[in-house]
Amino acid sequence: DIQMTQSPSSLSASVGDRVTITCRASQSISNYLNWYHQKPGKAPKLLIYAASSLQSGVPSRFSGSGSGTDFTLTISSLQPEDFATYYCQQSYSTPPTFGGGTKVQIK
Amino acid sequence: QITLKESGPTLVKPTQTLTLTCSFSGFSLTTTGVGVGWIRQPPGKALEWLALIYWDDDRRYSPSLKSRLTITQDTSKNQVVLTMTNMDPVDTATYYCTHRGENGDYSWFDPWGQGTLVTVSS
Numbered sequence: 001d002i003q004m005t006q007s008p009s010s011l012s013a014s015v016g017d018r019v020t021i022t023c024r025a026s027q028s029i030s031n032y033l034n035w036y037h038q039k040p041g042k043a044p045k046l047l048i049y050a051a052s053s054l055q056s057g058v059p060s061r062f063s064g065s066g067s068g069t070d071f072t073l074t075i076s077s078l079q080p081e082d083f084a085t086y087y088c089q090q091s092y093s094t095p096p097t098f099g100g101g102t103k104v105q106i107k
Numbered sequence: 108q109i110t111l112k113e114s115g116p117t118l119v120k121p122t123q124t125l126t127l128t129c130s131f132s133g134f135s136l137t138t139t140g141v142g143v144g145w146i147r148q149p150p151g152k153a154l155e156w157l158a159l160i161y162w163d164d165d166r167r168y169s170p171s172l173k174s175r176l177t178i179t180q181d182t183s184k185n186q187v188v189l190t191m192t193n194m195d196p197v198d199t200a201t202y203y204c205t206h207r208g209e210n211g212d213y214s215w216f217d218p219w220g221q222g223t224l225v226t227v228s229s
Contacts, residue, residue, distance in 0.1 A: 001170065034215045043203055044154065046217035050210070055217065087154055091214045094167050098154040 006099035023088035032092035109133035111220035129204030142207030147200040
């Protein structure tokens with residue numbers, strides 16, 4: 001199985017801050033990388049697929065980059081509704097695997 | 108609009124078999140490329156993929172749980188059923204079903220059902 005490692009596991013930030021979350025794969029996955037966020041008590045929601053493609057309806061302050069083993073999710077200006085846990089997921093091979101999550105908290 | 112909803116018991120005893128049903132609308136599991144998956148999340152922990160069934164009835168399972176899982180579909184009812192045998196307290200989790208979307212070689216899980224919390228306890 002491909003292991004996905006996210007960092008940091010949690011961070012504190014203020015509204016308006018630029019936030020960056022990283023995800024590293026245990027082997028090259030090209031750009032077969034998705035990002036989700038999950039609010040407490042809710043199901044995850046897709047933000048970005050294929051490393052950098054924004055899912056329909058997702059605000060443009062979210063962006064993704066990377067290829068191979070290292071990936072980044074950036075929120076350009078953090079909004080109150082963005083406080084959540086973020087997960088990366090590789091779709092390169094079965095089984096699909098998720099990172100451990102990054103919890104974005106209010107500073 | 109695609110929607111999915113999980114149903115099943117909220118409490119099962121150790122060693123029992125869990126049966127969960129995913130009822131969906133807005134798509135057909137007979138359409139090429141479509142899939143429905145199950146993913147779980149223990150309280151306070153990360154997401155774990157369990158199983159996926161494709162439009163052509165191809166079935167894939169988590170290697171670590173394969174011996175305990177069965178996924179089936181009933182296309183006439185727009186339902187997917189997951190069974191997990193020999194339940195243990197460590198299987199306590201919220202279980203989600205999700206639509207597998209794709210664009211060429213790329214795939215993702217979206218949307219997800221609301222999830223159902225299953226507690227394993229005697």
